[in-house]
Amino acid sequence: MVDQPSVVGCVFLFFLLFESTFEQLVPLSSPAERVALLQLRSSLGLRGKDWPIKADPCSVWNGIRCENGSVVGIDISGFRRTRIGKQNPQFAVDSLVNLTNVASFNASRFLLPGSIPDWLGQRLLSLQVLDLRSCSVRGSIPASLGNLTTLTSLYLSDNGLTGTIPSSLGQLSLLSVLDLSKNSLIGNIPASFVSLKNLSSLDISSNFLTGSIPPGIGTLSKLQYLNVSNNSLASSIPFQLGDLEGLVDLDLSMNSLSGSVPPDLHGLRNLQKMVFGNNFLSGNLTANFFPTPSQLQIIVFRHNGFTGPLPDAVWSMPQLHLLDISSNNFTGVLPNFTSNANVTTAQLDISRNMFYGIVTPLLRRFSFINLTGNYFQGSVPEYVHDDASLDQNCLQNVSDQRTSTDCESFYTAMGLIFDNFGQPNSTEPSAHEGTEKKNRNIIILAAALGGGLIILVLLALLVLRCCKKGTTNQRGVGVGPVPAGSSTPPPGISVDFSTLGDSFTYQQLLLATGDFSDANLIKHGHSGDLFRGFLEGGIPVVIKRIDLQSVRKEAYLLELDVFSKISHTRLVPLLGHCLENENEKFLVYKYMPNGDLSSSLYRKTNTEDDLKSLDWITRLKIATGAAEGLSYLHHECTPALVHRDVQASSILLDDKFEVRLGSLSEVCAQEGDTHQSRITRFLRLPQSSEQGASGSITSACAYDVYCFGKVLLELVTGRLGISASNDAQMKETLEQTLPYISIYDKELVTKIVDPSLIVDEDLLEEVWAMAIVARSCLNPKPSRRPLMRYILKALENPLKVVREENTGSARLRTTSSRGSWNAAVFGSWRHSTSDVASIPTASAAKAEGASSLRQSGTTGSQGSTHNGVGEHSSSRRRHSRDIFPEPSDVHDVETQGQD
Numbered sequence: 001m002v003d004q005p006s007v008v009g010c011v012f013l014f015f016l017l018f019e020s021t022f023e024q025l026v027p028l029s030s031p032a033e034r035v036a037l038l039q040l041r042s043s044l045g046l047r048g049k050d051w052p053i054k055a056d057p058c059s060v061w062n063g064i065r066c067e068n069g070s071v072v073g074i075d076i077s078g079f080r081r082t083r084i085g086k087q088n089p090q091f092a093v094d095s096l097v098n099l100t101n102v103a104s105f106n107a108s109r110f111l112l113p114g115s116i117p118d119w120l121g122q123r124l125l126s127l128q129v130l131d132l133r134s135c136s137v138r139g140s141i142p143a144s145l146g147n148l149t150t151l152t153s154l155y156l157s158d159n160g161l162t163g164t165i166p167s168s169l170g171q172l173s174l175l176s177v178l179d180l181s182k183n184s185l186i187g188n189i190p191a192s193f194v195s196l197k198n199l200s201s202l203d204i205s206s207n208f209l210t211g212s213i214p215p216g217i218g219t220l221s222k223l224q225y226l227n228v229s230n231n232s233l234a235s236s237i238p239f240q241l242g243d244l245e246g247l248v249d250l251d252l253s254m255n256s257l258s259g260s261v262p263p264d265l266h267g268l269r270n271l272q273k274m275v276f277g278n279n280f281l282s283g284n285l286t287a288n289f290f291p292t293p294s295q296l297q298i299i300v301f302r303h304n305g306f307t308g309p310l311p312d313a314v315w316s317m318p319q320l321h322l323l324d325i326s327s328n329n330f331t332g333v334l335p336n337f338t339s340n341a342n343v344t345t346a347q348l349d350i351s352r353n354m355f356y357g358i359v360t361p362l363l364r365r366f367s368f369i370n371l372t373g374n375y376f377q378g379s380v381p382e383y384v385h386d387d388a389s390l391d392q393n394c395l396q397n398v399s400d401q402r403t404s405t406d407c408e409s410f411y412t413a414m415g416l417i418f419d420n421f422g423q424p425n426s427t428e429p430s431a432h433e434g435t436e437k438k439n440r441n442i443i444i445l446a447a448a449l450g451g452g453l454i455i456l457v458l459l460a461l462l463v464l465r466c467c468k469k470g471t472t473n474q475r476g477v478g479v480g481p482v483p484a485g486s487s488t489p490p491p492g493i494s495v496d497f498s499t500l501g502d503s504f505t506y507q508q509l510l511l512a513t514g515d516f517s518d519a520n521l522i523k524h525g526h527s528g529d530l531f532r533g534f535l536e537g538g539i540p541v542v543i544k545r546i547d548l549q550s551v552r553k554e555a556y557l558l559e560l561d562v563f564s565k566i567s568h569t570r571l572v573p574l575l576g577h578c579l580e581n582e583n584e585k586f587l588v589y590k591y592m593p594n595g596d597l598s599s600s601l602y603r604k605t606n607t608e609d610d611l612k613s614l615d616w617i618t619r620l621k622i623a624t625g626a627a628e629g630l631s632y633l634h635h636e637c638t639p640a641l642v643h644r645d646v647q648a649s650s651i652l653l654d655d656k657f658e659v660r661l662g663s664l665s666e667v668c669a670q671e672g673d674t675h676q677s678r679i680t681r682f683l684r685l686p687q688s689s690e691q692g693a694s695g696s697i698t699s700a701c702a703y704d705v706y707c708f709g710k711v712l713l714e715l716v717t718g719r720l721g722i723s724a725s726n727d728a729q730m731k732e733t734l735e736q737t738l739p740y741i742s743i744y745d746k747e748l749v750t751k752i753v754d755p756s757l758i759v760d761e762d763l764l765e766e767v768w769a770m771a772i773v774a775r776s777c778l779n780p781k782p783s784r785r786p787l788m789r790y791i792l793k794a795l796e797n798p799l800k801v802v803r804e805e806n807t808g809s810a811r812l813r814t815t816s817s818r819g820s821w822n823a824a825v826f827g828s829w830r831h832s833t834s835d836v837a838s839i840p841t842a843s844a845a846k847a848e849g850a851s852s853l854r855q856s857g858t859t860g861s862q863g864s865t866h867n868g869v870g871e872h873s874s875s876r877r878r879h880s881r882d883i884f885p886e887p888s889d890v891h892d893v894e895t896q897g898q899d
Helices: 004-025 031-044 083-087 094-098 143-147 167-171 191-195 215-219 239-243 361-365 404-413 431-469 506-513 555-565 616-636 674-683 699-717 727-740 747-751 761-777 788-796 798-802 815-826 833-837 842-863 869-873 875-879 890-898
Strands: 064-067 070-075 104-106 129-131 153-155 177-179 201-203 225-227 249-251 258-260 273-275 280-283 298-300 305-308 322-324 329-332 346-349 354-357 366-370 375-378 521-525 528-534 540-547 574-578 584-590 602-604 611-613 651-653 659-661
Touching (some): 031 070, 143 167, 167 191, 215 239, 375 404, 506 574, 616 651, 616 699, 616 761, 699 727, 699 761, 747 761, 761 788, 788 798
Parallel strands (some): 070 104, 129 153, 177 201, 225 249, 249 273, 258 280, 280 305, 322 346, 329 354, 346 366, 354 375
Antiparallel strands (some): 064 070, 528 540, 574 584, 602 611, 651 659
């Protein structure tokens, strides 16, 4: 017999579920609301697939939530616009005024270029959630948003917002989440924020805010997440922060905070993350400073001026994952105990301090260790990993250590004796050792010069032989030579400074960057340090400081020469320069609000544990823009210009995610491979056929193409760092991804596509097409890679890469045409992993130019053995010829291989 109460409970539960479902099935009852939705559909250019015009919005339309036949929620996050809607996207949401019951509007990752309308805060008085993250919104935050007193969550991050934060936001008494990060806001943090008593998350990081942290923030008892990093906040840390007992995440890094830290922060018992890095904080840290009991997982105090020892309590924190106190003045010895912490894979960076003594078993718990720039002595224990960074210490039997004199002076100043366990530790060679080393170097130099002379003679004979046969083909088998630049300006270089923007004074740049403070440091570039700053009038800029004592002298003139001779919308704008200092030069660029591709592909969400990524439409837009810029350098400049530093970090993004190529300090003119062309000029030989009919496309440009292929692969897979990976890492990546990129099978690519991407069937074809383009760019033979102008055409018309273009239907190309396509695009690559394994290292690639003439004969014979190459004359290639025409020298290679 069934228990009666159980039956009643099941019936009641079924009723609740039915009632909840029934609410969604109730059709839209208001004609005015339906008209408003249709107007919104039209103004935003939404697709009929998402909002079918003849269907009921409450029951069918994606992202529409209704209650009692009225619209209460609109979510168009990540939606695609129609083709017409893409042509002129705008912040056009005027019809929302007629949807008076809307409590939630989420348009995150949907492009809304334009300003937030002032009426939005005056008419949508029922709004509880407003989410405009990553929408390309610009202009100022309207003060009228302070009228939305029912608002609980306000997300405006990752846009191009400017101006000050309106104090009226302090009127939002129910607000729980406020995210204004990653914009260009200026001014002070409004004091009215102390009225937001329900606030649990406040993120105003990555702006240009000044002033101090309002002490009243310490009264926000519900605050759990506080991030004000990457601004220009000054003054000291208010001691009231210690009252935030519920605080879990605290990030004050990348500011200009000074003074000592408050002694009462030990009351933050729930704190898991404490980041104070890149400020001007100083003083000692006592044991009472850290919370007890401690839940801390992340401690970052790097680049400050802290002194004294680090309390022992820090070393035994059970949950610690990361301890970074590098670049301070901490001193003392490491505690001599073995930690019983829960985390045994923690990371430790105490580099550039003044720690001394022996290395203790405490380090067993750390999987990453950086002790560089201290004064540790003695031997290195076995439990210290081989990849630990130990440079510039006083350790035994370790390379790149301080001199005995330096170590002894430090220990003497500390009142200690430096005996290093009785072992000499000088890195200074004795007189006898110096003499032996000098003699050995002379012998090596003589042998190298003799060997080099022999190689030159043999190479000249080989070149003459090739000339007699009429085959001077340059056929590399690797990624292509890394084009070499000049160490000095070319003879006769004359820069026209009148075309290079304004001439700034050093004082102007000091004022713009806060005396080039670490708080304004963006990154250390290979050609100079990049700082953000504000010119007079509040114009945001990026300033590169070039230290001529650490980079190539006069290299900045080469970059200025590039800017003086070429101009294109896809190159980062140069606003001016400052050359008045003898040892330092400065270049001023336009500020790019969205940083570079390496930092924008993924961005951490502040209220969730996961990351948000760029949508596919934006990724394709970025790839096309970068290809447009490189195509200009390769095909529209005479002679062709080679970028030489193509990677995600050199692809800059403005407020609309339009590409501006940066890292132009390595750009050089290439009329042929550097080594080969010098030999050719010396022997007065004709140009090699690798240059093509125009003489502008060479293996040097093919190197750019290879690097661009790495960028495309990073966009498809979402794997960060592919474009900056070294040889071993790239080989592993190719082995893992290339088997899943095939013109024969679209579904294979789904196994490597970034799982964070939301793509439908149409978009998957575009992803597939980009993967195919990436594979063709990554061909190990430079001459088999497509020209950049054809890559651009393919990215502009990705469906033509994978669809039949000679028929009216959009069916996929037939098997009969795929073989020809595969031969033309991939050449010898096919699906063989053996070819992947044959990709040479970068050092081998650099040497390729010098040996290319010697390799030309053998490469030709190889070319004749690849399956499918002989199909190049087939009529079946008509489907792909205009996107990726077959290399013009395939026939020549086959002929040469038959000789």
